[in-house]
Every structure is written in structure tokens, then in C-alpha cells.
Amino acid sequence: MAIDPAVIGTRTDPFETEAERGRLRFFAKATGQTDAVYTDLSAARAAGHPDLPVPPTFLFCLELDNPDRGRFLDDLGIDIRTVLHGGQRFVHHTAAYAGDRLTFWTEVRDVYAKKGGALEFLVRDTHVTRDGTAVATLTSTTVVRDPRAAER
Template identity: 50%
Template structure:
């Protein structure tokens, strides 16, 4: 592995995003989520929700908009054309609704190599909160191909 140890020491300020009805509807439509709690406010309220319910992976899309992961990797001399998405994990603790403001706090928590250094892996964890309440934890693995790795 190239000298990427400093990546684990990077601390980024938290970033916030507003959860909007239109964005929930658009996302739900894009992923084929047809449950009316994602599209119709009255249906959501009738189901016991305060507003439209965000589909589970919705917060990941919001987090991507706030992410500077590619800038960070490029800052370590990594050729972004050699970057692959390796893995994604989600843990949910509470639902997210239209009208919420969520905050993303991200950090790299691990870096390692495989295949004799041909592949480097960076694990990034993001805590998603609404006020003081943790609503989700996202984890992604970014893979960097080194040299002739395929």
C-alpha cells in the first residue's frame, strides 16, 4: 500500500441536508418504491408517519451530494480513474421524514491492501443524525486499482 495512513487522520466538518418531499418522491419513483407513504402525505399520515417517509437508501443519496471522498483521494495522489465502488452497508436506527434536517459526519476508519498491493481498500463510515438522534450509519468501501490490477 502506498503511504495513505494520513487518510485515517482526516477529520471533515459535519455536513447537513434538508429532507424535502419532492426529493423523496423523486427518489422513490427512481427506485420503484410504490408504497404511498413515500408519495402521498395523507397516506403517510394515515400510516402513522408525520410526513412522507424516506425510502431506506435515500440518506445515502443525500450523503453522496455532501461527500468530498474523491477530492480526498486525489489529494493523496490517487488517480480517480482507477477508483471503484467496492461495498456498501447500511444500519438504520430511526426513520427519516420530509421536513427533517439530517447531518452527516464521515471519516475513514480503515485502509488496507490485497492482491500483493495491486488493490488498496478504504473504508469510510458516516453517521447520520437528526438533531442528537442517530438515524443511520453508512459504510462504504472504495477500491483503488494500482498498476496493472484489473
């Protein structure tokens, strides 16, 4: 099944979620972060932060809070069993902190195929804002394997 390039430029509905301190502390511990600014409010404030800073890759975790996160692939008719995570990139525009209400929305940037269509690539930019100000852009590449490719 070929992904129609007409999806380039389409956007998901925005959703909001909060960067909650407990989740930030858990993420810092789970990822082996030893800098106290990510777990201790006093250390964060002593370092000049208003609250615990959001670690750079934690925004991907918050993106998963989207209540309709699987809908986009479903709408394209993509079987989740054929999907691989092909890459992730983060561009940070400003810092985010515990307690921030962040808005996420995603736009399809590109669609292309390789290996004669056996692999299709879906490149999406997720824009993260706080009160209308850009916080970060998360670029993800999803690889979709054509299950019929092995039969060719």
C-alpha cells in the same frame, strides 16, 4: 500508490442537507416503490408517520450533496479513474422524514490491500444525525486500483 494507514480515524468536516419531499417522491418512483407512504403525505400520516419517510438507501443520495465530496480522495492523491465502488451497507438507528435537516460526517474506519497492493480498500463510515441524534451509519468500501499493477 499506497494509501497511508495513518488516515484511519480521520474525519471530514460535517455538512447539512434537507430531505426534501420532491426528491423523496422522485426517488420512490425511480426505484419502483409502490407503497404510497413514500409518495403521498396523507398515506404516510395514515400509517403513523409525521411526513414522507426517507427510504432506507436514499441517505446515500443525500450524502452526495456534500459540496466537498471529491476533496477527500483528491487529498489522498487518488485518481478518480482508478476508483470502484466496492460495497455499501446501511445501519438505521431511527427513521428520517421529509423536511428533516440531516448532518453527515465521514470517518475512515480501515485501509487494507489485496493482490500484492494491486487493489487497495478504503472503508469509511458516514454518520448521519438529526439534532445530535443518530439516524444511520452508512459504511462504504472504495476499491482503488493501482494502474501500475498491470505492468508488474
